[in-house]
Amino acid sequence: MMLGLPEALLESELYRQIMNVSPVATALIRGDDNAILYANPAFARLTGPYAGTVTGELLRDVLPDCDFAALRDARKSLTPIHCPAMLGSDAVTWWDFSFVALHGAKPADADVLFTAHDVTGHVHARQAAEAAGATLDALMAHVPEGITIARGPGVLVERVSAHGAALARRAVGDLTGADALDNTETWQVYDPATLASIPPKDRPLARAIRDGEVTTDKVVLFGRPDGTRLPVLCNCGPIRNVEGRITGAVMCWRDVTALHAAEAASTRHEQLLHAVLKQIPAAVFVIEPPDGRFSLLSNRVGEVLGYPAAALVHDRTRIYAAAFRPDGEPIAPEQFASRRALWNGETIEAEPMVFRRGDGRLIDLEVYAGPVRDQNSAGGKIVAAVVAAFDVTERKRIHSHLRESEERFRIALEAGSLGAFELDFVTGTAWFGAGLAAMLGLPHEAVEIDRSALAHFIHPDDVHRVREEFAQAVATGDIYLLEYRANTIEGTTLWLVSQGRILRTPVGGPTRAVGVIRDVTQRRLREDRLQEALASREILFREADHRIKNSLQLVCGLLRLQRSRLSDPDAIAAIDDSIARVMAVSETHKALHESDDLSHVAFGGMLRDLCAHAGELNPLVSFVCDCADIDLDTERAIPLGLIVSELLSNAAKHAYPAGGHIHATAALAGEFIEVTISDSGRGLPARRAETGLGSTIVNALTRQIGAEIVLSSSAGEGTQALLRLARVAEKPNR
DSSP: OOTTSOHHHHHOHHHHHHHHHOSSEEEEEOTTTOBEEEEOHHHHHHTGGGTTOOTTSBHHHHOTTSOHHHHHHHHHHOSOEEEEEEEOSSSOEEEEEEEEEOOOSSGGGOOEEEEEEEOHHHHHHHHHHHHHHHHHHHHHHHOSSEEEEEETTTTEEEEEOHHHHHHHTSOHHHHSSSBTTTOTTTOOEEOTTTOOBOOGGGSHHHHHHHHOOOEEEEEEEEEOTTSOEEEEEEEEEEEEOTTOOEEEEEEEEEEOHHHHHHHHHHHHHHHHHHHHHHHSSEEEEEEETTTTEEEEEOTTHHHHHSSOHHHHHHOTHHHHHTEEOTTSOBOOGGGSHHHHHHHHOOOEEEEEEEEEOTTSOEEEEEEEEEEEEOTTSTTOOEEEEEEEEEEOHHHHHHHHHHHHHHHHHHHHHHHTTEEEEEEETTTTEEEEOHHHHHHTTOSSSSEEEEGGGGGGGBOHHHHHHHHHHHHHHHHHOSEEEEEEEEEOTTSOEEEEEEEEEEEEOTTSOEEEEEEEEEEOHHHHHHHHHHHHHHHHHHHHHHHHHHHHHHHHHHHHHHHHHHHHTOOOHHHHHHHHHHHHHHHHHHHHHHHHHTOSSSSEEEHHHHHHHHHHHHHTTOTTEEEEEEEOOOEEEHHHHHHHHHHHHHHHHHHHHHSOSSOEEEEEEEEEETTEEEEEEEEOSSOOOHHHHHOSHHHHHHHHHHHHTTOEEEEEEETTTEEEEEEEEESSOOOOOO
């Protein structure tokens, strides 16, 4: 029997059986030397190399890691002492040592009951909990997300992340420690669609704790102290214990202001895109890999291609079957511009295509296509292709007509030896067509030069005049006509006529001058030669007329000489009549000699000269002459002069026996010239007025010039002869 132990305890078989199967390491330590009086199998396993042989061994040898100070304290205080211990070097285990002093003679010598509990699992669990808590603390302090942790059964907010508090613009303490269902002043949540406050019981945390509801990507508005409302994206779910019972909820939320702005911008851009596509007069497609399906079709697809957009989405083969090259060859599907852009990354511009519309009409298309690349991917992965097909049928028709018109215009210019010219007032450039370039000796088919260089092609003596006339046309009119000398590259001089139009803006400002230029050098040379010939002819004509007049004067002188030798009154009268007639012809030639253009004579001067010569026949008679400014053609001047001379001679010889006045007038009466010879003398016998050589000459010449004459005469009232002829001579019929 061991000293100090109750005999019943040591000898109890039940106690030994309990100790042998107990997982708690148990030993009885002797009071005087700390020797092991008893140890169960669990204690033997605790001691490692001493397993099974510890009885009688000293505790310090068997378990050197034991806290002997705690052992002494247990004896002194006679109270249980606990202390932690860590055993092992490779596989560390944690233990809870317990010392209980048994009552003995002396406390210092009391036996001690030693027990050791393995708490390694508890220590590891505590360490894991501490690590998890530290991790949670770090997350709540540093993660750039709003995090809220609440405990049930209400919505008691226990934790809020620092980022969440910053987003809410509140201190963490203001957001925690209170039930969010009651703290509505701090937790203000609104519906973004209606802007109405969401009741606390319907908010994500409350629904998660109450119903276990999971909220995914829900946008709400969170009220801030300054009255602003922050759009946040919420994800919320319940927290459950090991039994599956809901104990709380966690919610993560982030600021989606930028996302909302991006979505608004995306919506605006999409609206702009659809507005632009609606205005573009083309069928626009967006196709996506891998099979080239349509992801977007513009509103003009049906209008251009003649197929409803929905029909093309469901059956793309309609497009493939209706497309041809300009030469009529069908286009294989893999050769479509859209697919080449999507699969090969090609950019296609203005590729021609003939397309058979849904109504069977053939149209000409001009196709543009290009790839859309992901700028964030390596190498710019192609994610789509954009295609635009423009209906250019009408444009091609107009271009064809324009080419035909230009060809006709070119042929017309060449046939007329004309050159085209254009001056752009906006750009300050001038364009010479091929015809004009050839005239000036320029080497190109067509030439574009600066406006300032135009003066180099104009003769220096004509530059100033051309500038003034052209500036006047630009300022005041729409049509210009210029004739000037031009210098060619070879140094020769040409005469050119430039005729065209000034084109203007709706408000009247000049934009361009367009016209044609004709080489008139040969015409000007002919005109110069003709002008010289005409000048020579005029000189010759005036010289001839002068000589005829002098000859007629000579004839008159001879007749007067002959008259002076006659004594027969009738012979003298005949000679006087001849002299008067020759003088009439002479005066006509004199008027013609004084004419400016040799085609007309001033009838007034001729009439005055005729009156003066008639006055020489009878010194007792005076003539009063009154004539308007009348130009008479030379063809009728001599006959009219002879008629007037006969009438004046008759009046001078027969009107007054003892002298008087004779009036001669010429005036314009509408389209006629009226010449009147009148006197107040004795009048003519009826028979004398109708017979005689003078009357015969007057009647014949009157008929010759298409005139009419009216004679009126009475005794005591005198005689009047009225001669009327047209102002302009009638042209003879041919």
